[in-house]
Amino acid sequence: MAGHKVSALDIPRNAAVVVLTGAGVSAESGIATFRDSGGLWEQHRVEDVATHEGFVKNPELVWRFYSLRRKDALRVHPNPAHYAIAALEEYLADKGSFTLITQNVDGLHSRAGNKNVLEIHGSLFKTKCDNPRCPASETPFDDETTDYDALPKCEKCGGLLRPDIVWFGEQLDRVTEAKAMHAVGECEIFLTIGTSGVVWPVAGYSRLAYELGARTITANLEPPANVQNYREVYLGKAGEVVPMLLANVLND
Numbered sequence: 001m002a003g004h005k006v007s008a009l010d011i012p013r014n015a016a017v018v019v020l021t022g023a024g025v026s027a028e029s030g031i032a033t034f035r036d037s038g039g040l041w042e043q044h045r046v047e048d049v050a051t052h053e054g055f056v057k058n059p060e061l062v063w064r065f066y067s068l069r070r071k072d073a074l075r076v077h078p079n080p081a082h083y084a085i086a087a088l089e090e091y092l093a094d095k096g097s098f099t100l101i102t103q104n105v106d107g108l109h110s111r112a113g114n115k116n117v118l119e120i121h122g123s124l125f126k127t128k129c130d131n132p133r134c135p136a137s138e139t140p141f142d143d144e145t146t147d148y149d150a151l152p153k154c155e156k157c158g159g160l161l162r163p164d165i166v167w168f169g170e171q172l173d174r175v176t177e178a179k180a181m182h183a184v185g186e187c188e189i190f191l192t193i194g195t196s197g198v199v200w201p202v203a204g205y206s207r208l209a210y211e212l213g214a215r216t217i218t219a220n221l222e223p224p225a226n227v228q229n230y231r232e233v234y235l236g237k238a239g240e241v242v243p244m245l246l247a248n249v250l251n252d
């Protein structure tokens with residue numbers, strides 16, 4: 001499928017906009033995506049590192065996997081796609097509304113300057129207690145640097161600490177999901193960047209926006225799995241395509 005010719009989008013200053021991003025927006029920063037060849041999952045079986053069962057079975061492996069990714073994320077920098085998305089939030093600040101929903105856990109959107117970021121799959125830079133009966137399991141703490149060579153333990157209950165990441169088979173954080181669904185329900189423009197549209201329930205947001213009549217747009221290296229939900233499809237690298245799509249915003 002060929003995409004549409006990439007040209008600057010007309011985004012009114014008072015528009016209600018939701019941007020949803022996936023691993024593809026960070027690819028040009030040097031962060032491996034999940035499904036492209038050589039992607040993250042290929043080095044580890046998904047069940048071994050991104051499920052709670054995998055964590056219980058081998059917490060050392062899972063902590064090494066996430067500590068490595070945290071170090072990688074701190075070594076790389078936002079790319080022009082991240083900065084263009086930050087400029088879009090600024091452009092809409094007075095009269096419009098902007099919500100960024102990201103499936104990425106690398107923290108690059110905040111480092112590029114975005115403020116209203118919903119990290120729907122959690123963050124490499126937050127840690128919480130794994131014991132559901134411990135209050136520290138509901139209150140993740142910021143954690144940029146702790147290097148987990150030894151398994152970290154909760155100060156409150158002595159249980160294991162875990163990355164504040166939504167693993168496969170786990171529910172999204174209820175408050176974050178409610179905010180995301182509200183923004184999707186209200187938006188006039190729904191723009192997704194760099195996501196394969198494979199992982200649920202986030203992969204269903206574009207369908208909701210489409211059915212509510214929003215202008216649904218996707219920018220991706222290839223057509224996503226849920227391409228039928230998009231009225232406009234722009235193919236190419238995010239670092240090149242997104243600044244072109246947001247040229248009117250960047251030149252404002």
Ligand code: BV8
Pocket residue numbers: 021022023024025027028033034035036039050103104105121165166167168169170171172193194195196197198199200201219220221222224236237238239
């Ligand atoms: C839940 C944290 C249930 C981990 C992640 C069958 C049908 C429907 C659902 C399911 C099903 N089988 C299983 C499920 C459920 C499952 C799911 O959706 N599985 C998929 C694989 C089918 N979902 C879940 O488990 C969710 N929870 O369902 O709970 C429940 C309900 C009630 C009560 C209890 C439980 C939780 C899902 C969250 C999992 N966690 N992340 C971590 O990061 O370590 S998901 C993981 O995938 C990342 O967050 C990642 O972002 C996300 C999605 O992937 P993408 O971001 O899209 O990345 P990907 O590599 O796939 O694609 C990149 C795209 O970019 C590609 O298209 C590529 O072409 C493009 N690209 C590459 N380079 C560039 C580019 N584009 C532009 N420029 C470039 N340079």
